[in-house]
Amino acid sequence: MPNRKTRLVVLFGGRSAEHEVSCTSALHVLKAANPDSFDVVPIGITREGRWVEAGDAVAALTAGVAGAGITALPSPDDSDGAEIDPLPAIVPAGTDEQVVVLPLLHGPMGEDGTVQGLLELAGVPYVGAGVLGSSLCMDKSAAKDMLMRYDLPQPHWLTVREHELDERFAERAIAMLGAPIFVKPANLGSSVGVTKAHDIDELRAAIDEALRYDDRIVLEEAIVGREIEVAVLGNNEPRASLPGEIVPGAEFYDFDDKYTDGRAELRIPAPLSADETRDVQLLAVHAYKALRVDGMARVDFFYETEGRERGFLINELNTIPGFTPISMYPKLWEASGLSYSELIDELVRLALERHERRSRFDTKR
16 A cells, blocks of 8 residues: 555445445445545435535444444435536545545446546546446446357356347247246346246246346346355456355345345355365456456356256356445455455555556557
């Protein structure tokens, strides 16, 4: 870490359906960041995309520390703060502070390369994957195409655009993938818009639900197996955490199970053999590299013990995983010997390292 304090700008809220999750993640990052190393500045983004001062977030955090027991920062939608211009707010004129941005914007308009592109244009270091890695991992269809290019194991799937649907599509999908089928918007996360369809009528309804969020949807075969997750951290030489296992409290690991009622059982570390642990860690790093990720990602797997030559199947990568108290990413690193505050330190270090490396390249002839 640098000797002087770093201005750590935490972006939270955002325009996606995961707005509330972001507010919860941001609270716990602000509480855990080392005040001796960081001057933490929260900036809120409303559901309409307005950037606002988050003084009320700081006040709420202070109240929470004093014993009020808050569980999330106030939504930027409810903020009394003034609307602000993004870049001057991130890097105020005349500041000599080292600035690093930590985007905690789950889903579209934050995790998909849009905010990352803004920060690249501004020349500001930021935590997490770059523009390409963020875009690839957010678009489930593109990610699956890239994983297939690297011959990495994953469930069978179909991608379809809204204008390509016809009356027979649901029948063809069941013929190709069997039933049940998972239906997902291509560009969303946290199981928002995801449905498990058991028959053709449920499949048609699931397609309509996914089309609320995106005009491109992904259909996947349902895998009978265990749900294993691995946290990956690093730039050129990424490393994998101990794996964890999720035993869903519902039929599948849905939004409520992740963030609301917390009925899912988290087993950390996952009950796997030494060989199985090594295999899933290696596969997580391979997927991370294939999808051009820097900084961090949580890699989600299915572990199918029967029916496949390879047991671990890649489900997806999340480049801005949840940082709530029940989120797997920080819990996996804690089990692997890296505390929450140390994890923030390392993420900032990686952001500065990548920014310095990328800044060396010429952009003109």
